[in-house]
Amino acid sequence: MSSTPVSPLGWRSHGLLLLLAMMYADNFVGRQIIAVMIEPIKQEFGVSDTAMGLVSGLAFAAVYVLLGLPAGRLADHMPRTRLLAASSLLWALATVACGLSGSFAMLVIARMAVAVCESPSTSTSMSIIADLYPPHRRSFAIACYTAAPTFSTIIALCVGAWVVDEYGWRSAFFAVALPALVISMVFAVIVRDPPRGRFDVPLQHTTLPVPGLWASAGELWAHPAYRCLVLACGFTTFSAYAYAMWNASFLVRSHGMPLQYAGILAGLVGGSCAGLGALFSGWLTDHLAVKNMRWHIGVPVVGHLLGSSALIIYLLWPRDILLQVGSVPVPSAMLWCALTSFFSVWWVGPSFSLLTQMVPASRRATAVALQTIISTLCGVGIGPLATGLLSDALLPLFAEESLRYALLLVSCSIVIPLALLWRTHQHLQGPARVGSYA
Numbered sequence: 198m199s200s201t202p203v204s205p206l207g208w209r210s211h212g213l214l215l216l217l218a219m220m221y222a223d224n225f226v227g228r229q230i231i232a233v234m235i236e237p238i239k240q241e242f243g244v245s246d247t248a249m250g251l252v253s254g255l256a257f258a259a260v261y262v263l264l265g266l267p268a269g270r271l272a273d274h275m276p277r278t279r280l281l282a283a284s285s286l287l288w289a290l291a292t293v294a295c296g297l298s299g300s301f302a303m304l305v306i307a308r309m310a311v312a313v314c315e316s317p318s319t320s321t322s323m324s325i326i327a328d329l330y331p332p333h334r335r336s337f338a339i340a341c342y343t344a345a346p347t348f349s350t351i352i353a354l355c356v357g358a359w360v361v362d363e364y365g366w367r368s369a370f371f372a373v374a375l376p377a378l379v380i381s382m383v384f385a386v387i388v389r390d391p392p393r394g395r396f397d398v399p400l401q402h403t404t405l406p407v408p409g410l411w412a413s414a415g416e417l418w419a420h421p422a423y424r425c426l427v428l429a430c431g432f433t434t435f436s437a438y439a440y441a442m443w444n445a446s447f448l449v450r451s452h453g454m455p456l457q458y459a460g461i462l463a464g465l466v467g468g469s470c471a472g473l474g475a476l477f478s479g480w481l482t483d484h485l486a487v488k489n490m491r492w493h494i495g496v497p498v499v500g501h502l503l504g505s506s507a508l509i510i511y512l513l514w515p516r517d518i519l520l521q522v523g524s525v526p527v528p529s530a531m532l533w534c535a536l537t538s539f540f541s542v543w544w545v546g547p548s549f550s551l552l553t554q555m556v557p558a559s560r561r562a563t564a565v566a567l568q569t570i571i572s573t574l575c576g577v578g579i580g581p582l583a584t585g586l587l588s589d590a591l592l593p594l595f596a597e598e599s600l601r602y603a604l605l606l607v608s609c610s611i612v613i614p615l616a617l618l619w620r621t622h623q624h625l626q627g628p629a630r631v632g633s634y635a
Contacts, residue, residue, distance in 0.1 A: 210329040213388060214338060216380065217322045218345035220285060223376045224315055225346030227292050228257070228577065230357040230373060232445045233460040234366040241366075242301040246600075250585025256305045258578025260312035262570050266414055269320035269566020273559060277321045282384035284321075288314035289377035296370030320566035327553040327561055328391040333487060335553060340479020340546035347471035347542060351464040358445070358460025394558030417564050422624035423555055427568045429617035430548055432610060433501070434576025437541055439584040439607045440508065441467070443600060444534070451601045452516050452528045466531050467538040474500075474539035479546030486547075493551040494622045498615060500543020505611045507536035512605045544614075583607060 231238075235249050272280055291310035298304035322342065330338040360369045418424055444467060448459035478496055485492035511533035519529035549565070556564040587603035595602055 210391075213391070214326065214329060214341060216383060216388065217281075217325065218342050219376070220281065220318065220380045221322060221342060222345040222349035223373065223380065224288065224318055226349045226357070227288075227311065227370075227373045229346075229349070229441065230361075230369055232442050232463070233358040233361050233456065234369065235443075235446050236449065236456055237361060237366050238301075238304070242304075244301055246585040246588045247582070248301065248585075250582035252301070252305050252308055256308040257312040258573045258576075260309045261316050261573045261577070264313055264316040265320070265566045265570040265573065266563065268317035269563040269569075270413070272317055272321040272324055272562035272566070276390050277325050277562075278384050278388045278390045280317050280321055282381050284314055284317045285377045285381035285384060288318075289374040289381070290314075292370050292374040292377070296367040296374075319569045320562045323549060323553065323565040324393075324558075324562035325391060327558070328393055328395050331396040332550070332554050333483060336482040336486065336493075336546045336550040337476070337479040339549045339553075340475045343542070343545045343549070344472040344475035344479075347468055347475055347538075349468070351468035356464075358457045358464070361460075362457045413560060413563055414567055417556065417560065417567060420555075422621050423552070423564070425617045425621040425624060426548060426552060426555075427571050429497075429614040429621060430544070430568055431571035431575040432613040432617065433544055434572040435580045435583075436608050436610050437580075438576035439580035440537070440541075440604060442581040443584050443588075443604060447512075447600050447604060448528070450597050452530065454526070454528070458525050461525060462527065462531055463534075466535050470535045470538035471542045475542045475545055477539075478543035479550075482547040482550065486550075490625075491622065493547045494618050494625075496547045497544035498618055500540045501611055501615055501618075504537055504540030504543070505608060507533050507540060508608050509605065511537050512601055512608065580607065 231252070238244070238252070239246075239249055288311060291307060291314050294307040294310060295304060298307050323339070326338055326342060327335065357369050360372060445456070445459045445463045448454040448462060449456055452459075454462065478500060482492055482496045485496070511530055514528075514530035514533060517529050518526045519531065520527050549568075552564060552568060553561060584600075584603050584607050587606055588600045591599035591602055
């Protein structure tokens, strides 16, 4: 990973990063707001926790997995800002369709449509960010991008809980769709695509045969360091997304919180601490990796160890109230929730930054898309569904506490990404760049 010359960064780079972050935040609100809809949707349609795990996860992830790779390939070969303009517009329309669903089956179909429209967003955005910032500034830039949805959890869970409580869950979907329409117009009319590969070493600009979609994905997957890093990210999101999706329901069932207060606490505490943790880890990685690139692996490992320890304590903490903030009772367990949220996101900025430095610009969106597919399948798709299945299975043994122990079992899977990160570190002792063998 060769060093790159310092290039001045102006307001255009920062402005485009802000727009990308706003789009990602709105997308994430559309995903996360279902966490405060679980109970009312269950009551209206008469479905189980397993079914809610389906609509909150697998219905979205299954389609995303099918389309993520072609969408990333598309981003590598067409104007990226125009692609995001179309994606945001269609995403808004699909989100409105969720609010208009008259049956549970229609809601599942609408969620699948949302996944279709959202599939190009992350890979395209990461490709653009890699062309906005040089490698020594990239971890913090990516952390700013990925921190946006964690801060947006405050909106999704706090404001979303209030909207759902006051106006019903359908109105919440309509409110989420509005910002995407504005963002789509800005992408279409104002924003210009930055030059591809502007910070890459000259070797990456050499003319190479462009392989087909599956050949390109196969070449990426054949590189052991890339493969282990992608799998580590995927297994991390398995437990992380399960925790994020079911946290509000956990507070309702195990700590006796009303839905609106549970959403406020999960949003304010979880969202704000996760956002701060993402920003801090990105800043920390940029400073440490200047001296030693191994910190792209070391920072996520430290975050996993500290975050998982705090999560286990949080899930096992007894029901008691620490203090009263206005009319909202705050359980003492929320102290551990704050630590969990802060440390559990330390993997995001360093991992994506490392990934963008392992691949050439011509395959960067495809590489990110492949990573996003794995993470979406494991996290958005299987994580909430597996938790719902475990919660239903444990219901005869633990009654209303079944969700507590389901989340505890799912959280133990963190040992898998820790092992995979160690393997990534070992593989990076050899050739580190995927493009070097092409």
